Amino acid sequence: MRARRLRGLRPRLVVAFGLVATAAATTTGTLTFREARTGVLQQSQDAVIRQLRTQVSQRAPELGFPPDRSALQRLASDVAATEGQGHWRVLVTFRKLSAPSVPGDRFEELTPAVREAVGSSRATVFQRVRRDGRTSLVVGMSVTFGAPDGRHLASGVQVFLVVPQTTEQAYVDALVTAVERALVPALVLAVALALLAARGVLLPVRALRHATRSIAEGRLDTRLAVNGSDELADLSHTFNETAAALEASVTELREMEARARRFAADVSHELRTPLAAMSAVTDVLDEDAARLAPDTATAVRLISEETVKLARLVDDLMEMSRFDAGAAVLHLDEIDLAESVRRTLATRGWSDSVQTDLPAPDALRGRVDPRRLDVVVANLVGNALRHGTRPVRVRLHARDAAGAGRLAVIEVRDSGPGIPDAVLPHVFERFYKSDSARARSEGSGLGLSITAENVRMHGGTVRAANHPAGGAVFTVELPLRRDDLSQENPT
Amino acid sequence: MPRVLLIEDDRAVREGVTLALRRQRHDVVAAGTGEEGMDRLRSFRPDIVVLDLMLPGMTGFEVCRGIRAVDQTLPIIMATARGDEVDIVVGLEAGADDYVVKPVQARVLDARIRAVLRRAGGTSAGTALPKIDTYGDLAVDRAGLTVTLNGVPIPLAPSERRLLLTLSASPGQVFSRQQLLEAVWEHDYHGDARLVDACVKRLRTKLDEPPRAPRYIHTVRGFGYRFAAR
Numbered sequence A: 001m002r003a004r005r006l007r008g009l010r011p012r013l014v015v016a017f018g019l020v021a022t023a024a025a026t027t028t029g030t031l032t033f034r035e036a037r038t039g040v041l042q043q044s045q046d047a048v049i050r051q052l053r054t055q056v057s058q059r060a061p062e063l064g065f066p067p068d069r070s071a072l073q074r075l076a077s078d079v080a081a082t083e084g085q086g087h088w089r090v091l092v093t094f095r096k097l098s099a100p101s102v103p104g105d106r107f108e109e110l111t112p113a114v115r116e117a118v119g120s121s122r123a124t125v126f127q128r129v130r131r132d133g134r135t136s137l138v139v140g141m142s143v144t145f146g147a148p149d150g151r152h153l154a155s156g157v158q159v160f161l162v163v164p165q166t167t168e169q170a171y172v173d174a175l176v177t178a179v180e181r182a183l184v185p186a187l188v189l190a191v192a193l194a195l196l197a198a199r200g201v202l203l204p205v206r207a208l209r210h211a212t213r214s215i216a217e218g219r220l221d222t223r224l225a226v227n228g229s230d231e232l233a234d235l236s237h238t239f240n241e242t243a244a245a246l247e248a249s250v251t252e253l254r255e256m257e258a259r260a261r262r263f264a265a266d267v268s269h270e271l272r273t274p275l276a277a278m279s280a281v282t283d284v285l286d287e288d289a290a291r292l293a294p295d296t297a298t299a300v301r302l303i304s305e306e307t308v309k310l311a312r313l314v315d316d317l318m319e320m321s322r323f324d325a326g327a328a329v330l331h332l333d334e335i336d337l338a339e340s341v342r343r344t345l346a347t348r349g350w351s352d353s354v355q356t357d358l359p360a361p362d363a364l365r366g367r368v369d370p371r372r373l374d375v376v377v378a379n380l381v382g383n384a385l386r387h388g389t390r391p392v393r394v395r396l397h398a399r400d401a402a403g404a405g406r407l408a409v410i411e412v413r414d415s416g417p418g419i420p421d422a423v424l425p426h427v428f429e430r431f432y433k434s435d436s437a438r439a440r441s442e443g444s445g446l447g448l449s450i451t452a453e454n455v456r457m458h459g460g461t462v463r464a465a466n467h468p469a470g471g472a473v474f475t476v477e478l479p480l481r482r483d484d485l486s487q488e489n490p491t
Numbered sequence B: 001m002p003r004v005l006l007i008e009d010d011r012a013v014r015e016g017v018t019l020a021l022r023r024q025r026h027d028v029v030a031a032g033t034g035e036e037g038m039d040r041l042r043s044f045r046p047d048i049v050v051l052d053l054m055l056p057g058m059t060g061f062e063v064c065r066g067i068r069a070v071d072q073t074l075p076i077i078m079a080t081a082r083g084d085e086v087d088i089v090v091g092l093e094a095g096a097d098d099y100v101v102k103p104v105q106a107r108v109l110d111a112r113i114r115a116v117l118r119r120a121g122g123t124s125a126g127t128a129l130p131k132i133d134t135y136g137d138l139a140v141d142r143a144g145l146t147v148t149l150n151g152v153p154i155p156l157a158p159s160e161r162r163l164l165l166t167l168s169a170s171p172g173q174v175f176s177r178q179q180l181l182e183a184v185w186e187h188d189y190h191g192d193a194r195l196v197d198a199c200v201k202r203l204r205t206k207l208d209e210p211p212r213a214p215r216y217i218h219t220v221r222g223f224g225y226r227f228a229a230r
Helices: A002-006 A009-062 A069-082 A112-120 A166-216 A231-289 A294-325 A337-347 A370-387 A447-457 B011-023 B034-044 B060-070 B085-093 B106-121 B158-169 B177-185 B194-206
Strands: A089-094 A097-100 A125-131 A134-146 A152-164 A333-336 A354-357 A365-368 A392-401 A405-413 A461-466 A472-479 B003-007 B027-031 B048-052 B076-081 B098-102 B132-135 B138-141 B146-149 B217-220 B224-227
Touching (some): A009 A069, A009 A125, A009 A134, A009 A152, A069 A089, A069 A097, A112 A125, A112 A134, A112 A152, A134 A166, A166 A231, A231 B011, A231 B098, A294 A447, A333 A337, A333 B177, A337 A365, A337 A370, A337 A392, A370 A392, A370 A405, A370 A447, B003 B034, B034 B060, B048 B060, B048 B106, B076 B085, B076 B106, B085 B194, B106 B158, B138 B158, B158 B177, B158 B194, B158 B224, B177 B194, B177 B224, B194 B217
Parallel strands (some): A354 A392, B003 B027, B003 B048, B048 B076, B076 B098
Antiparallel strands (some): A089 A097, A089 A152, A125 A134, A333 A365, A392 A405, A405 A472, A461 A472, B132 B138, B138 B146, B217 B224
């Protein structure tokens, strides 16, 4: 996540803008600096050399030949004195004699290379020397005589000048600082611009991401605001069109499904009244059947039996419709779960045909809808008795699930061949028949679907599997405490 | 022969139920509307009313309240259509003793009618309990099946009286809703606990219990109800 963030659009833009700004500022600064430095130094250097040459030309003739030490000393002092602020240090040499303008000055800036160059050339020699962090200009020249034939003869007198270039250095330093200072705002500006540009791109991208996620979470009415007419706006527009199309088709599908469900609900509803009349008289039919002619009796019994089944089917359909409509309500009550299971079996006369493994009385209490739990257990056990092989075993225990708190686990296992793998994923589907050729079963075909819905209402899970030792196992897990979802019974 | 007043708007259901109940040896009078039912109430003097909640004109609830306005003790069984969850609670609060969900087989309805009538008749036979138990202002006559509060008789519907008799027979003992369903309504363990809750509510109202601090019938959270002898 972190690595992805660093490779994101925003850091990339910032880095790119920063690099461009740094490169531009550095290049401009470097070029400017070099030109300016050259100009500044050249100018000051030329001025110094010109002044020195003028002074030496003026004062050299006063020098006797061969000059003595004091004459050299005087020349040095005089030349040095021409520069008002006393920055000049002058050294005059003649063969072995040397005289500094300031007594005791050792002229360490003066390199042998300069001395040699001055000795061998009549041109003015200069060198910039950096010593102890200070830059000095060293100028050296030979004093020549102008011979009558126009030639210049070396007198052997050499004049060296050392001028500290602090002012120039400060000038140059100021330039460097200026460039450096310019770089920082340029960089800040670049980053700011980069962030702004990134924002311009990222905001729509982020909006798009949120919108996509929102759609994925099922909020199909999500739309983006389309601003401007750039590529991102085009994308947003396309997104909106796609979302609208998706919403339309999903809405249509839902409406179709809702219509189908409403139809099922309406049909069951309409069947109730005639069924109520028919159900009321089945007992009369059963009672009198014995006294009727055999054929009539058979017909009457058939009608009676099928009426009961039809009533049960309509009952299940109504229940299913209520689940679909979200109209099913939990009436929670805290009960002893083992007692509930025992009673479910006893009411239906299954106590002898089912082996039970139940906790002690009151050892496992939970808030459930007792009537729905009864339906769950009855459907699973009924299913096992009908489709599996006896013995059928019912086991109830509790376990602690990570993050889900304490769960009640109800296992219903038969001893038959189990459920074919191809059938397993479909056992909770409505009207699913594992064998399409098989005759109508005793149940409505909705029993396991209703079981699954009832378990789901409790926030639990139900699954079907085959036991390694044979037989199908249905496992229901119900959370024991659901205070947040509990619907209080009126007290 | 129990006299049953059946109030049911659908002709086929009315005829079917009437026929079946007569076969179960009930004396049945059927009414097609709530208004007709109320008229029959006075002329027929039934032992029990079987009342469809979905009626044109005067609704089942209105009939129920109308009956309770003139007779606090007449047993009423509602017949509701499956899926009308809210109706059940409203009907019970209007004063019905029990309910059946249509479609219902005749023998189921018959069993319910007889169970309610047993409640109206008396407690378990051969009682050796003292005749009158007194709990504060409340006096319960177990032989005469009357309840008085500060000496004033309280008219109780059969379920309410049976519930009070059951609870007060063992003061301090907690009864779960399931136990009460079995003991009072003769339903099975997995019956509708809302019957109990609604009946307790009606009983508390009749006993003039303070809403926040009931004196006689206490709710034990997570377990059920308990009668406190005070």
